[in-house]
Amino acid sequence: MTSESFRLADGHLERAKAIAAARRKRGSCRTCHERGWTGVAQDNTIVLCHKCVDAEGAFQDWKDYVGGIPELKEQYSELFEEAEPAPGENA
Numbered sequence: 616m617t618s619e620s621f622r623l624a625d626g627h628l629e630r631a632k633a634i635a636a637a638r639r640k641r642g643s644c645r646t647c648h649e650r651g652w653t654g655v656a657q658d659n660t661i662v663l664c665h666k667c668v669d670a671e672g673a674f675q676d677w678k679d680y681v682g683g684i685p686e687l688k689e690q691y692s693e694l695f696e697e698a699e700p701a702p703g704e705n706a
């Protein structure tokens with residue numbers, strides 16, 4: 616727990632938007648209007664569009680990006696702790 620709340624820098628937000636757009640799986644989308652995201656949360660992170668974005672792929676891209684930036688890697692350290700897939704979880 617930290618006393619001050621985290622807010623993602625605008626430059627990183629733009630990168631997140633670019634990742635979302637790049638991970639879209641289909642052409643037109645009425646939910647996000649071809650942006651790949653539907654809104655920006657309080658911490659300045661995007662809300663991915665569930666209709667057209669490959670969330671796993673976007674998550675992986677974001678993780679790769681965060682991994683190269685120490686301040687973000689620290690903030691998102693939980694992303695790097697769960698490296699192993701959960702066993703026996705087939706839908």
Ligand SMILES: [Zn+2]
Pocket residue numbers: 644645646647648649650651652664665666667668
């Ligand atoms: Zn969409």
